[in-house]
Amino acid sequence: MNFASDNWAGATPQVMAALVRANDGAAPAYGSDALTKRVTGLFAEVFETPVEIWFTATGTASNSLGLAALSRPGGVVFCAKDAHIQSDESGATEFQSGGMKLIDVTSPLGKVDAGTLAAALARHPDGGRSVPVALSLTNATEWGTVYSVAEVTELSRVARGRGLAVHMDGARFGNAVAALGVTPAEITWKAGVDFLSFGGTKNGCWAAEAIVCFKPGLFADMEQRRQRAGHTFSKARFVAAQFEAYLSDGNWLRWAGTANARAEQLRAGLRGNGAARLAWENAANEVFAVLPKAAIARVRDAGGSLYEWPAEGTGVSLGAGEEVVRLVTSWTTGEAEVARFLELVR
Template identity: 40%
Template sequence: MFFASDNSGPVHPKIMQRMMEANSGYAMPYGKDEIMEEVREGIRKTFEAPNAAVYLVATGTAANSLALACYTQPWQTIFCAQYSHIEEDECNAPEFYAGGAKLTLIPTDNKMTPEGLAAAIARRPADNVHMAQAGPVSITQVTEFGSVHSLQELRALTAIAKDAGLPVHLDGARFANAAVALDCTAAEMTWKSGVDVVSFGGTKNGCMGVEAVVFFDEAEAWEFELRRKRGAHLFSKHRYLSAQMAGYLQDDLWREMARSANAACARLAAGLRANGAEMIHEPQANMIFARFPRSVHQQLHASGAKYYVLDGDVALVDGDEMLAARLVCDWSMTDALIDQFLSHF
C-alpha cells in the first residue's frame, strides 16, 4: 500500500526491456547515440512540432532549471504560483542556474490565475532600474495539489505572458497525467496553447530516471546544450536515457501508464469519499489531498501503508481529529491494494 509518491513505483517492463537492449555493444556518447535520433523524431511527432529541439536529462529539477535559465537574465524574475514545483521542491535550483534571478510568487491556494499573473507583471515595470525585471512565466501542470489547468486556463495565462512579451515554461513532471485528464494532445497542451518550452516528465510515470526538455523555438537550443554541459547534466552513457524515453514513447506507453495511474486515483478518491474523507482539493489526475480521522491514520500506519501526513501527530490520543494526507497513485497501483487501503476505514 505505497501511496507516498509516483517517484517510488517500479519501472515499466517495456522500458526496462529497451534499456536491456541498449546494454549491448558500444554506442556513441553524449547524446550522439542512434536511439536519441529515434527519441527526437518520436517527440517531434508526439508534439506535432517537426522543428522542435529535444534534449534529455535525468531529473526534473535539471529539466526545469536549465530550461528556465535559457530564458532568464540574472536581473530578472521568474513568475510562478505560490505553491509551484519550482518554489516548493527544487532547493533554489532555478535561481542557481539562472545566475541568481529570483522567483516572484503569485498568491493562490492552488492554480495560478490570469488576474494574479497580470498583477504580478504590472508590479515589475521595465523602466525601474531598482527592481527585478520581468522574466519568464512557469506553470506547473499537474499542480502541486493534484489539479489540472484546463486548456482554456493555460491559454488565458499564456496570453497574459505574451502581451507582456514574456516566454512561458511548462513544468510537466506529470505531463502525461494532465494530458490524459484533459483528453488532449501534447501539442494542444503546449505550443498550441502558447508554451515555449516544456519539461516532458518520465520519471514519475514509469521510467527509471529521464525527462525531456522540448524547445518549440530552436533559437534556445545551443544555449541549452552549453548550460546542460556546464551544469554537469550531460550524460556520457546517454543511451540509457535515450532507451528509457524511446520505450516511453513507443505505442504511446506514456499515455497508457498515465491512464492507469489516473484511474487508480479516481477509484481511491471514490472510496475515500464513500468512507467520509474530506477532499481538500478536487483530485483531477493521480494525486489526492484529503482529511480523515487520526484513528484511521493509526490503523493504516500500523498496517504498513506509506503516504504523507501533512499536519498533526499521528501518535496522539485524540482519534477523531481530522489530519490531512497526500496520496499518490502510480501506473502500477492495483485495485487490490486500493481496496486493502480502504478496508481500514
C-alpha cells in the first residue's frame, strides 16, 4: 500500500522496453539523433501546434530554467502560495534568474483566482521598482485540484493584460488532462499558456521532463542556460525514447487515468467512512483525508506508506487524535490496494 508519492512508483514496462531499444548501437549526441527529432514532432502532434522542446532531468530544472529565461532587473513572478516553485525548490528560480522574486498570491485549495491576481498586479504598477514578468500556474495543483480551461483562460487574460508570460507547472499534467477530459492544446496554448513544464517522471517515466514552448523565439538563449545548469543530456536519445513510449497510443493519459481512478476509489470510500473523512474534494491523483492517528498506525503496521500533511492553513478542523494525510496514487496502484487501505482506516 504505497500512498506516499507517485515518485515512488517505477517506470512502466513500455518505457523500460523503449530504453532497451534505444540502447542498441550508436547515435549522435546532444539531441541531434533521429529519435529526439522524431519525438519533437510527436510533441507537436499531441499539442496540435509547432513547439520548441528542451529535455531536462527534473521538474525543478524545467520550472526554474523556463522562468529564469524571462528574467529582467526587478523581475517578479506571481504564483500560488503553495506552488512548488515557492515552497519546494530551494530557491531554484531565484538562483537561476540571478535574483528574480517570487510573489505568492492567496490561493484557496492551491488555485489562483483571477480577481486576486488582478489585485496583486495592481500593487506593482507600470514604471515601479518591480517588473511583473510571469504568472506560474500548477495543473494539477499541489492540493490535488485542477484548473479548468475557463479558469486558465481568464487568468491568462489578466496576466497578458500586463504583458506577463504564462507558465504552467505540469509535474502532474497528465493527471490534470485526464481529469478534465480536454485536449492538451485546450488547457495550454489555446487557453493562453506560453510554456509548460511537462512532467513524465511521476507518471511512469524515469528522469524524463521537458520544457515545452508554444511561443517560438520566447527562449532565445535556452540552450546556453540549460548547458550552464547541467541539464544538457549527451545521450538525449534515452530521454526521447521514454517520451516516445509515453506519448504513443495515448499511453500517458491512460496511465494518468488509472491513477486518477484509484484516487476516486479512495475518495468514494472515505466519503462513506465513519472514522475517516475527506479533508477537501479534488479531482486528480492526490487525496487529502483526515484520519485518526490509530488508523494511520494500522496502515503503517500493515506495511503501508502515507504522508502527514500540515493542517495549518488548510481550513480543516481536527478533533482529538486526528491528522491530515496526503494519499497519492500512481499508474501502479491497484483496486485491491485501495480496498485494503479503506478496510484499515474504518
